Amino acid sequence: xxxxTPAAARPAVLDAxxxxxxxxxxxxxxxFRHVVAGRAKVRLGDSFGLTNFGVNLTRLExxxxxxxxxxxxxxxxxxxxxxxxxVLVTDTGEHTLRPGMCAGFPAGEPNGHHLINRGGTTxxxxxxxxxxxxDAVDYPGVDMLVRDGRFVHRDGTPW
Numbered sequence: 001x002x003x004x005t006p007a008a009a010r011p012a013v014l015d016a017x018x019x020x021x022x023x024x025x026x027x028x029x030x031x032f033r034h035v036v037a038g039r040a041k042v043r044l045g046d047s048f049g050l051t052n053f054g055v056n057l058t059r060l061e062x063x064x065x066x067x068x069x070x071x072x073x074x075x076x077x078x079x080x081x082x083x084x085x086x087v088l089v090t091d092t093g094e095h096t097l098r099p100g101m102c103a104g105f106p107a108g109e110p111n112g113h114h115l116i117n118r119g120g121t122t123x124x125x126x127x128x129x130x131x132x133x134x135d136a137v138d139y140p141g142v143d144m145l146v147r148d149g150r151f152v153h154r155d156g157t158p159w
Contacts, residue, residue, distance in 0.1 A: 052131060071137070
């Protein structure tokens with residue numbers, strides 16, 4: 001994903017707190033959209049024209065989840081908690097994450113994971129992922145995969 005903004009016009013430094021424009025609604029098909037209601041992301045990396053990896057500043061309201069539990073075939077993921085408390089749910093169990101704690105998920109390891117805000121205040125974290133092409137995503141426990149950039153049922157039919 002190359003930036004359309006010339007390098008000379010892109011900032012070298014930004015105040016992340018001043019950035020607006022959270023990513024729009026989820027691309028998840030119904031009946032899964034409600035899981036991430038209360039999630040807002042700002043694409044920090046795109047502001048600098050980064051193309052090899054993405055960086056999102058993500059806010060989760062109480063009761064919201066980061067995503068459905070999932071894993072990637074070709075893309076690494078990393079999260080770093082800035083504010084609040086989150087529960088990381090993986091195939092191996094649940095882990096509480098507090099500010100300063102982080103978690104990482106190597107590509108190709110089938111360890112479904114997501115974050116849930118079970119606390120009473122908004123949680124904020126950074127998520128970093130690479131943009132390796134040809135990635136596929138598996139959502140354990142539900143009838144959904146991402147193949148060729150599209151949501152499909154496990155039998156391959158489109159959502």
